[in-house]
Amino acid sequence: MIKLNAKIPKGAIEDKWTNHRFNMKLVNPANKRKYDVIVIGTGLAGASAAASMAELGYNVTVLTYHDSPRRAHSIAAQGGINAAKNYPTDGDSIKRLFYDTLKGGDYRAREGNVYRLAEVSNSIIDQCVAQGVPFAREYGGHLDNRSFGGALVSRTFYSRSITGQQLLLGAYSALSRQVGLGKIKMITRREMLGLVVIDGAARGVVARNLVTGEIENYAAHAVVLATGGYSRVFFLSTNAMNCNTTAIWRAHRKGALFANPCFTQIHPTCIPLHGEQQSKLTLMSESLRNDGRIWVKLKPGDKRKPGEIPESERDYILERKYPTYGNLAPRDISSRAAKEACDAGKGAGETGQAVYLDFADAIKRLGKKVIEERYGNLFEMYELITAENPWEVPMRIYPAPHYTMGGLWVDYNLMSNVPGLYVLGEANFSDHGANRLGASALMQGLADGYFVIPYTIGDYLAGTKFQAVKTDHPEFQKEKVAIDEMTKKLLSIKGKRTTDDIHRQLGRIMWNKVGMARNEKGLKEAIQEISDLREEFWKNVNVPGSAEDLNQALERAGRVADFLELGELMAVDALDRKESCGGHFREEFQYEDGEAKRDDENYTYVAAWEFKSPGEWALHKEQLEFEYLKPTVRSYK
Amino acid sequence: MSGNMNLTLKIWRQANANAVGGFVTFNVKNISPDSSFLEMLDILNEELEVKGLDPVAFEHDCREGICGACSLVINGRPHGPLDKITTCQLHMRHFKDGDTIWIEPWRAKAFPIIKDLVVDRTSFDKIIQAGGFISVDTGGVPDANAILISKEAIETATDAAACIGCGACVAACKNASAMLFVSAKVSQFAVLPQGQPERYQRVQAMVKKMDELGFGSCTNTYACEAECPKGISVRNIARLNREYFNAKLKSENVEA
Ligand SMILES: Cc1cc2nc3c(=O)[nH]c(=O)nc-3n(C[C@H](O)[C@H](O)[C@H](O)COP(=O)(O)OP(=O)(O)OC[C@H]3O[C@@H](n4cnc5c(N)ncnc54)[C@H](O)[C@@H]3O)c2cc1C
Ligand code: FES
Numbered sequence: 001m002i003k004l005n006a007k008i009p010k011g012a013i014e015d016k017w018t019n020h021r022f023n024m025k026l027v028n029p030a031n032k033r034k035y036d037v038i039v040i041g042t043g044l045a046g047a048s049a050a051a052s053m054a055e056l057g058y059n060v061t062v063l064t065y066h067d068s069p070r071r072a073h074s075i076a077a078q079g080g081i082n083a084a085k086n087y088p089t090d091g092d093s094i095k096r097l098f099y100d101t102l103k104g105g106d107y108r109a110r111e112g113n114v115y116r117l118a119e120v121s122n123s124i125i126d127q128c129v130a131q132g133v134p135f136a137r138e139y140g141g142h143l144d145n146r147s148f149g150g151a152l153v154s155r156t157f158y159s160r161s162i163t164g165q166q167l168l169l170g171a172y173s174a175l176s177r178q179v180g181l182g183k184i185k186m187i188t189r190r191e192m193l194g195l196v197v198i199d200g201a202a203r204g205v206v207a208r209n210l211v212t213g214e215i216e217n218y219a220a221h222a223v224v225l226a227t228g229g230y231s232r233v234f235f236l237s238t239n240a241m242n243c244n245t246t247a248i249w250r251a252h253r254k255g256a257l258f259a260n261p262c263f264t265q266i267h268p269t270c271i272p273l274h275g276e277q278q279s280k281l282t283l284m285s286e287s288l289r290n291d292g293r294i295w296v297k298l299k300p301g302d303k304r305k306p307g308e309i310p311e312s313e314r315d316y317i318l319e320r321k322y323p324t325y326g327n328l329a330p331r332d333i334s335s336r337a338a339k340e341a342c343d344a345g346k347g348a349g350e351t352g353q354a355v356y357l358d359f360a361d362a363i364k365r366l367g368k369k370v371i372e373e374r375y376g377n378l379f380e381m382y383e384l385i386t387a388e389n390p391w392e393v394p395m396r397i398y399p400a401p402h403y404t405m406g407g408l409w410v411d412y413n414l415m416s417n418v419p420g421l422y423v424l425g426e427a428n429f430s431d432h433g434a435n436r437l438g439a440s441a442l443m444q445g446l447a448d449g450y451f452v453i454p455y456t457i458g459d460y461l462a463g464t465k466f467q468a469v470k471t472d473h474p475e476f477q478k479e480k481v482a483i484d485e486m487t488k489k490l491l492s493i494k495g496k497r498t499t500d501d502i503h504r505q506l507g508r509i510m511w512n513k514v515g516m517a518r519n520e521k522g523l524k525e526a527i528q529e530i531s532d533l534r535e536e537f538w539k540n541v542n543v544p545g546s547a548e549d550l551n552q553a554l555e556r557a558g559r560v561a562d563f564l565e566l567g568e569l570m571a572v573d574a575l576d577r578k579e580s581c582g583g584h585f586r587e588e589f590q591y592e593d594g595e596a597k598r599d600d601e602n603y604t605y606v607a608a609w610e611f612k613s614p615g616e617w618a619l620h621k622e623q624l625e626f627e628y629l630k631p632t633v634r635s636y637k
Numbered sequence: 638m639s640g641n642m643n644l645t646l647k648i649w650r651q652a653n654a655n656a657v658g659g660f661v662t663f664n665v666k667n668i669s670p671d672s673s674f675l676e677m678l679d680i681l682n683e684e685l686e687v688k689g690l691d692p693v694a695f696e697h698d699c700r701e702g703i704c705g706a707c708s709l710v711i712n713g714r715p716h717g718p719l720d721k722i723t724t725c726q727l728h729m730r731h732f733k734d735g736d737t738i739w740i741e742p743w744r745a746k747a748f749p750i751i752k753d754l755v756v757d758r759t760s761f762d763k764i765i766q767a768g769g770f771i772s773v774d775t776g777g778v779p780d781a782n783a784i785l786i787s788k789e790a791i792e793t794a795t796d797a798a799a800c801i802g803c804g805a806c807v808a809a810c811k812n813a814s815a816m817l818f819v820s821a822k823v824s825q826f827a828v829l830p831q832g833q834p835e836r837y838q839r840v841q842a843m844v845k846k847m848d849e850l851g852f853g854s855c856t857n858t859y860a861c862e863a864e865c866p867k868g869i870s871v872r873n874i875a876r877l878n879r880e881y882f883n884a885k886l887k888s889e890n891v892e893a
Contacts, residue, residue, distance in 0.1 A: 052775040067696065068762050070802055071704045087782060123776070130778035132771045132831045134795040141785030159795060165703055166798060173770035180766035188759065211751055240698040274671040279679055280700050381701070384726055387671075450775045498686040500679070545691045549653070550752040553682075553692050 002257065004608060004622045007411040008112035013628050017116045020412070024459035032057030035461050036220040038205055040192045040247050042069030044164075044171055044442055045425025046226030048449025051174035054183040056454055061218060062175070062184055063207055065191040065242065065555075070172045073228050073240040074445065077164020078285035078378070080146060080156035081442040083121040088145050092153040094118045099629060101440060104150040104330055105405070105433020106582035106598060107631035108260070108606075110624060112412055117431050120451040121443050125157055127450055131170040135159050146374075148438035149286055150330040150636075156439045161285055161377050167442055171449070190216065191555065194479040195223065195251045195421065202251075202421035203469045206479045210555065213548040215480045217471035221464075222420045222457055225251060226449065229404040229426035231264065233563045233570065234515070235507025237401035238270055238283040244559035245566050248408050248427050256416040257608040257620060259409035259429035261566065262574035265436055265583045266516050267402030268294075268334035271385055272354040281400040282385055284357070285378055286438040289327045291362035291371065292395070294318050294334070296355050300345030306356055306394050317341055317355070325636040332435045332583045332596075333636060335399035339516050340594065342398070354396035363391075399516060403441060405432040405583065406573075409608040409622075413456035414448060417608075419464070422457065424448035429606070434582025487547045490557045495540030499557045502537050506530065506560070506567055514571045519587040523575040527568055531615055534564040565614050572609075572617060579603045600631050642668040642729060645737040646681065648693055650753050658750065660739070670730035674717065675700060675707065677729055694753040700725040702866060705801035708808070709754055710741040715805035715864045723803065723866040743804050745813035747851045758804050760850040761818060768842030769822040771831050790828050797824040799867045806861035806869075812853030817861035819843050820877035821869050827880055837884035844881060 009020040027035065035058050039050040042064045054060045066072060086092040097118035102109060125143070129135065135157050136144040145154040159166040178184040187207075194206040196219070204219040227247035231237035252258045269284045295314045302309065317337045322329045329337075338355045341347060348354040363371050368391075372379075379390045386396070407429040414422050414430065425445040432440065513526035537560070545551040580589040580596035581603070589597040606622040643666045651658030665681050672680075675697050682692035698706040702723040709724045711717035717727045732738065740754065748756040786794075798821070806817035823840050826832025832839070855874060862871045 048775075055774045066698070067706070067758060068802065070762070071698055071706050073699070073704075075704050075801075076699045076701055085781070125781045126778045127773075127775060129781040129784060130771070130773045130831060132794075132826055132829050134791050134798050134825070134829070135781075137786050137788050137791045139788055141787055142782050159798075162703065162795075162799060165801070166795075169798065173765065174773075174775070176762065176766040177770045177772060179762075180768075186762075188762075240704060241700060242698050275669050277669050277672040277676050277680060279673070279676045282701055381726075384722060385728070387728075387730060454775065494689060496687070498683045500683055500686075542686055542689055544686055544689045550694055550755065551691075552694055553686055 002417055002610060002620055004409070004417065004620055005411065006110060006622060007413060008110065009412065013111060013115045016112055017119055021455055024455060025462035027458045027462045029057060033059055035059060036061065037222050037224060037457065038063065038218055038220040039224045039226060040205065041072065041226035041228065042066070042172070042175065043072035043074035043226060043228055043425060044168055044445035045449045046072070046224070047168065047171035047175045048446050049224055049226060049424055049453045050184055051171065051178050052450050052454040053457065054178035060178070060184045061187065061220065063187050063190045063192055063205070063218070065189065065210060067188055069175055069186065069188070070169065072168060073243050074168045074442070075165045076240060077442055078161040078283065079148065079287040080158035080163045080439045081124070081167060082148070082155050082439040083125045083157060083443065084118055084155060085122050085125060087143055088154045090153045092155050096153065097121060097155065100151050101431065101437060102433065102629055103634055104437040105435050106596070106634050107433065107600070107604070107626065108263070108581055108624065109431055109433030111626060111628055113430050116452070117444055117447050120447045123451055124443060124446045128167060128170050131173060133159065133166045133170040146287055147290055147328060149289060149328045149334065150437040158287070161375070164442060167446065171446070192247045193250060193483050193558065195254045196475050196479055197254050197418060198469055198473060198475050199467065201419040204471065204476065206476060206483060208483070211550050213546070213551065215483055217476040217480070219469050219471045219473070221461060221466055222422065224422040224424060224453065225408070225427050226424040227427045229407070230566060231401040231404055233506070233567050234401040234510045235504050236273070236278060236281050238267060238281050241280060244562065246559050246562045248423065249562040249566055251408060251416070251418070251421060252611050254418070256418050256421060257409040257610055258406070258569060259606050259608045260406040260573065261570045261609065262514070262577060262584050263405035263434050263582065264401060264570070265331055265403040265405060266335045266399045268331055268338055268399050269357065269397045270400035271382065272349065272351065272396055272398040282381070283400070283402065284382060284395065284397060286331070288357060288375060288378060291366070291374070292327065292357040292359050293361060294327055294355055294357055296341040296346040296348065298346070306348065315341070315346065322636045329636045330435060330437065332585070335516055336585060338399055348396050354398045356394040357397045358394035359390065360394070403436055405429065405434060405436055409606065413459065414452055415456070415460065420460065422453060424453060434584055486558070487554065490541070490543045490554060490561070491547060493539065493541050493543065495542050497540050497542065499541055499543065499553065499560050502533060502541060503560045503563065506533055506564060509533070510567055510570070514567070514574055517585050517587050518574050520575065523571050526571040527575070530564065530568040530571065534614065537561065537564055568615055569609060569617060573607055576607060576619065577603055598631070604631070642670060642732065642734045644668060644732065644735070647737060647739045649741045650693065651750055653752055654749055668729050670728070672729050673700065673725060674711070674727040674729065675725050694755045696755050697725055702726040703801060705803040708743050708756065708803060708805070710743065710808060712739050715743070715808040716866050721866055721868050743808035745807045747813065747815070748804060748807060760852070761802050761804065761815070763850060764815065764819060764843050764846045765822065767846035768839045771826060772835060784830055786830060793828045794825045797821040797869065797873055800869050801867055803866065805864045805866060807852065809860040809864035810853065811858065811860070812856060814855045815847050815852040816855040816874050816877065817865060817869055817871065819847050820873035823877045823880055824873040827876060836880065837888045840877065840880040841884050841888070
């Protein structure tokens with residue numbers, strides 16, 4: 001029986017992290033280079049972790065499936081990164097960021113973790129500025145801020161609409177510096193396909209060289225997964241095409257618990273679908289909601305163009321339903337409001353699957369120049385994709401899968417239940433509860449990488465007696481054989497359907513039944529349908545090419561095989577959670593006005609699933625305790 | 638919504654770095670004008686896969702013009718016929734039914750072909766590793782607002798920092814020079830106060846690495862700027878030259 005211990009330090013919430021840092025064991029500086037650490041992933045979490053650990057003196061090897069560490073999906077984040085600096089002196093503080101994040105997550109995250117996140121947030125901004133990250137400035141030379149959903153203060157730091165790129169290039173430069181100094185071995189075009197567990201602890205990984213197809217072994221004292229989120233289980237999402245769940249899924253199969261898999265975020269402001277040939281969805285930064293107003297037609301079925309619909313016949317849904325937060329209501333709430341309106345036939349455009357995001361008032365109030373400065377490149381991007389000019393006609397937006405709050409279970413030290421296996425960034429479940437606030441993922445990724453793991457990993461390394469393990473250990477061989485077999489099988493099926501075709505079908509099941517609104521019947525159907533689809537995949541997929549070559553079809557097939565297992569677990573988890581909270585909306589559990597109805601008495605727990613066999617899991621519960629913020633009904637009215 | 642364009646594609650195929658490559662002709666049908674260029678290639682690849690044939694290898698990830706993974710020389714132009722966008726941002730509405738489209742990889746000595754349309758751009762990473770950073774360890778840095786930066790400086794730095802490292806500048810240049818890429822990073826740090834202490838070492842180390850890696854020299858044709866999806870300006874190259882000249886004057890102990 002697995003016993004979950006979150007290892008939250010004792011003491012007052014303000015002191016937990018400080019005390020913990022003091023109480024942790026330290027590795028003698030001269031010994032640090034004797035410890036090998038593998039980091040998988042070079043997004044914000046992985047790059048910052050690798051650089052920081054190498055600076056401390058550990059021997060770090062980094063793997064990524066990209067051709068360059070700078071391509072990690074973090075690069076695509078647009079809007080910004082939160083911190084409790086309170087530079088605008090509008091009432092922000094560590095406590096308020098803590099409160100907003102916990103409340104935003106609908107009280108399904110740990111107080112201790114969230115407080116620490118808020119606490120280190122300020123150091124992140126300092127660090128990035130020191131690296132030369134060009135955050136936006138005011139005329140006096142000070143840093144500028146903007147607001148994001150779920151907050152009444154301006155605490156988001158940004159760099160035009162390319163914040164993720166600039167932060168990642170900052171972390172990438174720190175990483176590159178260590179590569180140049182010979183302290184990091186940077187290995188690109190490698191996909192981790194297996195975790196090696198020896199005597200119960202993570203001691204290495206097995207990865208495929210994506211150019212030659214060779215299966216390679218990497219041994220270490222600890223393994224850090226910073227491999228991002230799994231929104232691509234929906235096929236269509238805002239995530240990059242190669243984002244996948246394989247690294248954490250293979251670790252899950254090796255014993256790491258998967259926590260709250262059903263907590264997924266559907267982002268309200270994405271460009272609507274253009275048709276069947278669509279491969280991914282494009283996010284329009286949430287920052288647009290600072291100045292854009294969201295509305296739909298008052299009368300269902302109204303066929304007029306937006307410009308012909310008078311004020312009195314428009315419904316500004318968020319402003320009406322949530323006067324305090326208005327267009328800045330949190331993502332889950334905004335997405336659901338859009339879906340409701342569209343389901344009622346009030347949606348925009350030909351398909352009716354969209355709502356308007358209108359800047360006409362803001363342009364009148366602030367002038368074209370200000371709007372151009374704030375959102376110019378987003379407007380351009382919109383026009384490029386839709387061939388519509390948002391200066392003239394309101395944008396059309398619709399919700400799309402965007403972020404996954406769920407992920408591998410980790411304790412306060414970011415270690416999974418498998419000793420020596422750490423999980424950072426979007427890949428873990430730690431800080432966002434049932435819903436993540438805008439601009440908080442970048443914060444969490446960098447908090448984990450720059451300011452948490454460099455401390456906590458030392459405690460583990462200093463406190464553990466290690467047997468020498470080399471890559472000729474039989475466990476590596478075992479893992480390699482299993483991977484070879486899977487590859488052989490995939491290449492030999494020679495069925496009638498492509499991987500994408502099956503992936504698309506999985507996506508439709510997920511979107512319709514495990515998406516924005518879920519119910520018991522739909523979830524039960526989804527479980528059956530996914531399991532059937534998985535069976536079909538293993539009988540009827542066609543993966544061409546060979547294993548000894550750059551074979552993108554094979555890469556995709558392996559990833560979809562894992563999605564076909566994960567998708568089912570998401571439905572199982574959603575079925576178990578008989579309440580609505582954050583991004584998890586169960587139609588059976590809502591108030592009369594359609595708001596989510598939490599069940600604190602029975603569901604204030606983290607659902608951590610143990611893998612038994614495909615389609616079979618055991619549930620472990622970590623009870624959440626709230627000492628500082630008593631859960632209340634989350635109201636943004 | 639089903640599409641209505643039929644196209645002929647002439648695609649460069651090459652089994653691996655050492656194999657002989659050549660153009661292969663494909664036909665695709667019913668392409669929606671609202672589809673992206675890469676979605677059009679997805680459709681081709683799905684058709685190949687269903688028949689058990691090797692799909693055309695090409696690199697891509699974000700499909701939003703920011704990761705720098707996609708490349709492709711389309712009808713002779715890096716990232717295709719439109720200015721200031723990446724291949725993944727190109728839509729089929731810019732082509733006509735019946736068109737023939739030529740698709741090739743980046744071609745440069747420093748970017749060897751791996752397979753089909755995929756090339757190896759690690760040389761860019763190596764240039765950054767040689768000095769494209771500010772040497773600062775995690776922690777122990779001043780408060781962010783202790784460093785004041787004028788709006789003008791931050792705008793110039795951000796313009797330069799917007800480079801996505803795709804390599805179109807190299808592919809566009811008849812000398813396969815990496816000057817636009819290198820100068821963008823040099824400029825970003827040269828105009829920021831944080832970049833000052835290493836200003837002169839940085840430019841020398843990066844230029845030295847660039848030369849070592851087999852990139853050609855810059856003869857000011859400005860093809861790079863014309864093809865840059867992010868509109869990185871050749872003014873950065875002028876700044877790099879100035880920085881490099883000053884570095885030579887000021888530093889005695891760094892060799893280029
Ligand atoms: C379009 C978009 C906009 C966003 N905007 C914002 C925003 O404004 N603010 C905000 O806070 N958040 C934003 N987010 C969310 C945020 O960007 C992500 O949650 C965050 O960047 C994830 O970082 P990460 O380091 O955890 O993972 P990633 O950046 O996804 O990196 C994952 C890394 O792991 C590697 N990898 C994965 N699997 C393997 C494997 N098996 N083998 C080898 N390598 C592997 C990949 O190559 C990559 O290097 C946005 C997300 C999207 C999609
Ligand atoms: S795929 Fe990322 S820039 Fe084109």
